[in-house]
Amino acid sequence: MAFTRTQIGIAVGAGALLVFVFLGYIWWLGDQGPVLARSEDHDPLTGLPVSIRMNPLRDRSIEHSANKFLRELRDGHCDDLLSGWEHDYRKKYARFICSSEAQHPLLSWELADWESAPPLTILHYRGKRRNGNGQPGTDQELFTVTTENKGGQWVVTKYDAMY
Numbered sequence: 001m002a003f004t005r006t007q008i009g010i011a012v013g014a015g016a017l018l019v020f021v022f023l024g025y026i027w028w029l030g031d032q033g034p035v036l037a038r039s040e041d042h043d044p045l046t047g048l049p050v051s052i053r054m055n056p057l058r059d060r061s062i063e064h065s066a067n068k069f070l071r072e073l074r075d076g077h078c079d080d081l082l083s084g085w086e087h088d089y090r091k092k093y094a095r096f097i098c099s100s101e102a103q104h105p106l107l108s109w110e111l112a113d114w115e116s117a118p119p120l121t122i123l124h125y126r127g128k129r130r131n132g133n134g135q136p137g138t139d140q141e142l143f144t145v146t147t148e149n150k151g152g153q154w155v156v157t158k159y160d161a162m163y
Contacts, residue, residue: 026057034058035114046142048113048124062121063111065154066145070125073159074106100163104129104139112142120157122146127161 038049072081078098085094109127116122123145131139143161147154 029055029057032057033116038113048142052111052113054111054114062147062154063123065147066123066156069145069156069159070106070109073101076102078102097159097161100161104131104163109143120146120148121154 032055034055035052036055037053039051041050042048043050069081072078078101082094082097085091107128107130109125111123112126113124114121115124125143125145127141127143129139129141141162143159145156146158146160148157149155
């Protein structure tokens with residue numbers, strides 16, 4: 001079957017239009033923040049949105065540093081991880097975190113919200129922990145990880161959890 005010049009022109013034009021729209025969408029995404037949309041529904045207890053839609057082109061170095069921190073915490077390296085926090089008022093807080101994490105180990109987590117407060121970024125997570133009372137099962141809890149950009153590298157500076 002032979003194609004006419006008009007049909008070929010229409011096909012090329014449609015293809016170019018699709019490429020142009022796709023590149024425009026990628027350019028638009030590049031100018032957006034890390035959170036594209038938050039649901040209208042909020043958890044009545046915490047005030048966090050029920051769901052969020054993240055930008056696939058966001059800088060994930062913040063999340064990588066927070067996830068590395070959480071994996072180390074989960075794997076039982078709490079004392080090594082928080083040894084840098086062993087000054088002034090945070091010495092008791094670091095000990096409290098380590099003992100609480102040993103009693104209620106973190107099993108899994110997912111990002112629930114992202115809050116930018118330059119130079120800090122606060123990541124809110126929903127996590128599952130093993131019950132601390134010896135009964136089988138898990139508890140669903142919220143916790144936050146605060147990161148700060150120090151010398152071009154994101155460092156965890158604070159961890160808040162309810163046990």
